[in-house]
Structure formats: C-alpha cells, structure tokens
Amino acid sequence: MAKQPLITLSTNAKGLSFDRPTAIQIFSFVRDAIISMELLPGQMISETSLANQFGVSRTPVREALIQLSNIGFVEVLPQRGTYVTKFSMNKILEARFIREAIEVSVVSYLAEHVNDEIILEGEKIIAEQKLAADDNDPLAFQKLDDKFHQLLANSTEYARVAQVIEAEKAHMDRVRCLSLQEEEQFKRVLAQHTAIIKAIKSGVPDKAAKAMSIHLKDVYNVLKVIPQEHPEYFV
Amino acid sequence: MAKQPLITLSTNAKGLSFDRPTAIQIFSFVRDAIISMELLPGQMISETSLANQFGVSRTPVREALIQLSNIGFVEVLPQRGTYVTKFSMNKILEARFIREAIEVSVVSYLAEHVNDEIILEGEKIIAEQKLAADDNDPLAFQKLDDKFHQLLANSTEYARVAQVIEAEKAHMDRVRCLSLQEEEQFKRVLAQHTAIIKAIKSGVPDKAAKAMSIHLKDVYNVLKVIPQEHPEYFV
DNA sequence: ATCATATTTCTTGTATACTAGTATGTCAAT
DNA sequence: ATTGACATACTAGTATACAAGAAATATGAT
Numbered sequence: 001m002a003k004q005p006l007i008t009l010s011t012n013a014k015g016l017s018f019d020r021p022t023a024i025q026i027f028s029f030v031r032d033a034i035i036s037m038e039l040l041p042g043q044m045i046s047e048t049s050l051a052n053q054f055g056v057s058r059t060p061v062r063e064a065l066i067q068l069s070n071i072g073f074v075e076v077l078p079q080r081g082t083y084v085t086k087f088s089m090n091k092i093l094e095a096r097f098i099r100e101a102i103e104v105s106v107v108s109y110l111a112e113h114v115n116d117e118i119i120l121e122g123e124k125i126i127a128e129q130k131l132a133a134d135d136n137d138p139l140a141f142q143k144l145d146d147k148f149h150q151l152l153a154n155s156t157e158y159a160r161v162a163q164v165i166e167a168e169k170a171h172m173d174r175v176r177c178l179s180l181q182e183e184e185q186f187k188r189v190l191a192q193h194t195a196i197i198k199a200i201k202s203g204v205p206d207k208a209a210k211a212m213s214i215h216l217k218d219v220y221n222v223l224k225v226i227p228q229e230h231p232e233y234f235v
Numbered sequence: 236m237a238k239q240p241l242i243t244l245s246t247n248a249k250g251l252s253f254d255r256p257t258a259i260q261i262f263s264f265v266r267d268a269i270i271s272m273e274l275l276p277g278q279m280i281s282e283t284s285l286a287n288q289f290g291v292s293r294t295p296v297r298e299a300l301i302q303l304s305n306i307g308f309v310e311v312l313p314q315r316g317t318y319v320t321k322f323s324m325n326k327i328l329e330a331r332f333i334r335e336a337i338e339v340s341v342v343s344y345l346a347e348h349v350n351d352e353i354i355l356e357g358e359k360i361i362a363e364q365k366l367a368a369d370d371n372d373p374l375a376f377q378k379l380d381d382k383f384h385q386l387l388a389n390s391t392e393y394a395r396v397a398q399v400i401e402a403e404k405a406h407m408d409r410v411r412c413l414s415l416q417e418e419e420q421f422k423r424v425l426a427q428h429t430a431i432i433k434a435i436k437s438g439v440p441d442k443a444a445k446a447m448s449i450h451l452k453d454v455y456n457v458l459k460v461i462p463q464e465h466p467e468y469f470v
Numbered sequence: 471a472t473c474a475t476a477t478t479t480c481t482t483g484t485a486t487a488c489t490a491g492t493a494t495g496t497c498a499a500t
Numbered sequence: 501a502t503t504g505a506c507a508t509a510c511t512a513g514t515a516t517a518c519a520a521g522a523a524a525t526a527t528g529a530t
Contacts, residue, residue: 019314021483041315047512057485062512070305078256079491079511094393098337158329162401164312258511282482314482314521353510454500477526484519492511500503 014052026050027067034073034084037144037168037177041086043232045074071167086235087175089227092220095168100115100216102165106152107196107212108205118155122148126190133186142176142187148193172219178226178233190217251289258295261285262302269308269319272412274323276468280309299406306402321470322410324462327455330403335451339402341387342431342447343440353390357383357432361425368421377411377423383428407454413461413468423453 016025030050033039033213051061065082068074072091076082125148132140147167153162192215199208227234252259265285268274286296300317303309307326311317345353360383367375384404388397425452434443462469 023483046510049509058512059484059486063298065297066301066306070302076512078513080493081511090392091395094395097340097391097393098396098399101340102333102336105332105339156332157325158332160326160329161333164333168480258513279478279481283480293482294514294516298513311482312522315523316478316481471530473528473530475529478524480523481505481521482519484517484520486517488515489513490511491513492517494510495508496508497518498503499506500501 016056021060022054022056023063023067026054026056026061027064028210030064030068031071031073031170034068034179035174037174039084041084043084045082045084047082065227072171087227087233088235089224091171092175092223095171096216096220098168099165100213102161103149103152103216104209104212106156106161107208108156109198110152110200111203111205111208114201114203115155118151119197119201121151122193122200126193126197129186129190129193133190134185136183138181141181141189145189152196172223175223177225178230179222185222189215192218251291257289257300258293258298259297261289261291262299265299265303266306266308269303270409270412272409274319276319278319280317280319282317283316294404307406320463322468323470324459326406327410327458329453331451333403334407335448337396338384338387338451339444339447341391341396342435342443345387345390345435346438346440347442349436349438350390353386354432354436356386357428357435360386361428361432364421364425364428368418368425371418372414376416376424380424380428384422387431407458410458410461413465414457420457424450427453427462 007082015029016022030039031044039045045065047058047061047065050065053062065074065076069076071081072085075085125144127150129141129144132144147200149165150162153165192211195211196208196215199211202208250264251257265274265280274280280300282293282296282300286293286298289296300309300311304311305316309317310320338373357384360379364376364379364383367379384400385397427446430446431443431450434446437443
C-alpha cells in the first residue's frame with residue numbers, strides 16, 4: 001500500500017471559490033469526502049498531492065488537515081504522513097455518551113420551556129419522515145433525521161450546544177454510511193421521534209429525557225453490528 | 236490603543252524546547268497567558284510580534300492562533316488582526332449548560348457503576364480542600380476544585396468526555412480569575428462536593444445528578460456578578 | 471478648519487524553499 | 501536466504517517572501 005495515487009477525489013481543482021479562505025474550503029471538502037467514505041479509513045492523505053489537485057500551495061491544505069485532526073477525522077504522524085482515522089468503537093461510544101448527555105439536557109430544557117413553534121416544526125419533520133419511509137428513501141430519511149436533531153439542538157439560545165452535538169454526531173454519521181437502513185428501523189426511529197415530541201409537549205422534563213435517551217441508545221444498537229461487517233475500517 | 240508594544244509576556248523567547256512542535260508549545264503558552272489574564276480580553280495579538288518574541292517564524296505562531304480561535308480564546312479578523320476574545324455572558328452560559336449536561340451524566344453513570352477507588356480519591360480531595368479553605372488559600376482551593384472535577388470526568392472510559400468538559404470549563408476559568416473567593420463560598424463548594432460524592436456512593440443516579448446540577452448552578456451564581464464589576468472585559 | 475483623496479503601513483492569507491526525520495529499495499557481506 | 505549499511509524518495513515542520521486587503525495617516529483642495 002501507499003504506492004498508487006493516494007487520493008482521487010471526484011471533483012477537480014476548480015471547485016474553490018475566490019472569496020472565502022482556501023483553507024476553510026479545503027477543510028469542508030475533505031471532511032465531506034471522509035464522511036461520504038470517498039476517502040476511506042486508514043487511507044493516506046498527502047498534503048502535496050491535495051495541494052496539487054486543488055491548485056494551491058501546501059499551506060492552506062496543511063491548515064485544513066490540522067483542523068481535521070482536531071475533530072478526529074485524520075491523524076497527523078510527523079514525518080510519516082497524514083491518514084484518515086479508522087473507526088473505533090470507543091470513539092463511537094464517546095460520541096454517543098456526549099450526545100446523549102447534551103441532547104437529553106436540551107429536551108429537558110424544552111419540556112420546561114414549551115415552545116409551540118418548535119413542536120410544530122418537529123411534527124412537520126416527523127410527517128415528512130413518514131413519507132420518506134413510505135417511499136423507502138433512506139437518504140431523505142437520514143437528512144430529515146439530521147434536521148430533527150438540529151431543530152432541537154438549535155432550540156436553546158446557545159449556539160455552541162448545536163456545534164458540540166454536531167461535532168460528536170459526525171463520528172456516528174461516518175459509520176452510519178455503512179449501515180443499510182431497513183424498513184423496520186424507519187418505524188422505530190419514527191416512533192421514537194414522535195415520543196420525544198410528545199414528551200416535550202407534555203411538559204415533563206424527565207419524560208422527555210427518557211424518550212431521548214431511549215432513542216440514542218437504540219441508534220447505537222444499529223451501529224454496533226458494523227465492526228463485524230466491516231472490520232477493515234476499524235482499529 | 237494598539238500602539239504600544241502589544242504583547243509583553245513575562246517569559247522570554249527561550250522558553251521553547253526543541254523536541255516538541257513549536258506550534259503546540261506556543262498554543263499552550265498563549266492559552267495560559269489568556270487564562271491568567273496576562274493577555275487581556277480585547278487586546279490585540281500580532282502574529283509577527285509573537286513570532287519575534289519566541290524567535291520563530293510566523294508559521295507556527297499562526298497555527299497556534301488558529302487553534303486558539305477554535306476554542307474561542309482569540310478571534311482572527313482577516314487583514315485586520317487577531318484579538319483576545321472578550322467575555323460574553325452568553326458564552327459562559329453555553330459553557331455552563333454543556334458542562335452541566337455532561338457532568339450530570341458522568342455522576343449518574345458513576346452512581347450506577349460504583350467505584351470505590353474514585354470515591355476514596357474524591358473524599359481525599361475534599362479533605363485537602365477543607366485544609367485549603369482553613370488556610371484561606373484560594374489558589375490551592377481552585378486547583379483542588381479542578382482536580383475534583385477532572386477525577387469525575389476521567390472516571391468514564393471515554394477520554395473525550397474529559398476533553399469536552401475541560402474545553403467548556405476553560406471559558407469559566409478565565410472569568411473565575413476575576414472573582415474573589417470568599418470564605419463563605421469555600422464552605423458552599425465543600426458542602427456541594429461532599430453531597431456529590433455522597434450521592435454517588437448511595438448509588439442513586441438521580442440524586443447524584445441533582446447534586447451536580449445544584450453545584451454547577453451555584454458556580455454560575457458566583458460568576459454572574461462579574462460583568463458589573465468588570466464591564467470593560469465583556470462584549 | 472473641514473472634507474475628500476491618495477499613500478503609507480499595518481494586518482492576515484498564501485506561495486515557495488528549506489530542514490529534518492522516516493520508510494523503502496538496493497546491494498554487499500555473512 | 502538474512503542481515504545490515506547506505507542512497508533515495510518520500511513525509512511533515514518551519515522559515516521566508518510575497519500578495520491582498522483594511523485602517524491609519526498624510527496630502528491637498530475647498
């Protein structure tokens with residue numbers, strides 16, 4: 001390994017706009033490539049090669065890779081190379097723990113400060129998810145799932161809450177790509193989302209907390225079988 | 236302003252060791268300078284000036300400042316300058332919310348998985364804090380407070396949990412420097428820490444959660460008066 | 471004196487060159 | 501066949517040079 005062209009992104013060098021910092025654009029680009037498994041866990045990323053592909057110097061590429069290492073998407077080994085991190089069950093569990101802690105607090109907060117707008121919006125998303133499930137459209141379903149959790153995360157006045165949740169969720173999203181979504185799973189998620197909104201509406205924090213906790217524990221049940229199916233992507 | 240020497244750190248350029256990356260050392264150095272209020276909120280930080288003081292090039296300094304902007308300690312304004320972020324009550328509230336969410340989950344977890352070692356260590360720290368309070372030694376008391384929360388944060392097998400808590404706590408630590416510690420406050424913190432350990436020992440998660448929640452809400456009570464005393468450091 | 475407009479001097483962003491450490495392939499000695 | 505030395509081709513870390521933009525300052529007209 002580490003011989004053939006290390007990176008072959010499907011987008012060519014011209015994907016950069018001129019009005020935003022190059023480093024940030026490259027960060028987003030590579031992050032998306034990692035989440036979508038275009039760059040595989042364990043794969044090497046060469047600063048020089050990336051720089052050539054984007055038609056820029058190593059400097060912004062390097063800054064982007066440092067950022068990616070901050071969020072645990074790549075690992076920089078000095079004088080050796082930069083590699084896409086493999087999945088680790090421990091990291092997934094960490095992310096799940098933190099997500100549960102914060103999201104549980106958020107829905108508890110929401111139950112105490114009932115907000116009709118958010119409840120209506122949540123119910124709307126659930127309705128759309130029902131349609132996506134009927135159409136058996138996993139991608140649409142996932143996007144709506146993200147939207148649902150983002151709605152809750154953004155419902156506090158604390159922007160950072162949504163940021164931290166998203167950062168942790170990203171690690172689960174990477175793995176989620178490998179999990180094929182079954183119809184039965186759609187139904188469970190739908191029921192759980194419905195229960196969460198209902199609990200918030202009831203105004204009882206503990207009920208909302210419990211509903212969210214159950215939901216996130218169940219999400220993990222889906223993920224935990226993946227290492228056996230794809231051991232090559234795990235440490 | 237922004238005329239006289241922008242930065243005058245008390246340590247001279249030779250404080251860098253050769254075996255670790257320069258960028259990381261500078262990051263730690265500047266972070267500590269910000270937490271200790273050696274660099275004041277709103278103050279400008281010049282990449283060039285810092286580089287000269289450390290006797291290095293702009294590159295590692297720049298990377299350090301980018302990292303500091305990630306954790307919200309500085310703000311990089313393109314083509315204008317890099318500034319130490321001012322305090323904002325909203326950011327403190329964000330940090331408190333996230334801390335409470337995670338630390339509550341941690342002690343709940345601990346109550347369910349009772350660990351004698353951690354309880355003993357916690358009680359030991361509390362005993363030392365009692366001595367520090369008797370000696371009226373705020374610095375020692377604070378360090379032990381950090382140690383207490385770190386003990387709990389590190390008690391899960393998830394390293395990231397401690398990392399996230401520390402990252403959020405840092406914003407409260409910055410402000411904490413401005414709060415003069417009174418004897419009466421020592422006593423409250425001691426009682427609260429004792430209650431947390433006792434609740435964990437009892438094995439009832441909800442009790443532990445409540446104890447931690449009370450503690451962190453009270454910490455905020457101490458911080459919330461500071462903007463009035465030091466409006467110049469707030470946005 | 472006041473206002474509009476160059477100009478100069480800051481700043482960060484990016485490109486390039488160089489340093490030093492690491493893996494690897496070659497080849498000789500065992 | 502195995503081992504070890506050494507040359508080579510990588511890597512990331514750092515230094516330096518330049519570009520682009522913003523702000524302060526100087527300049528000149530009114």
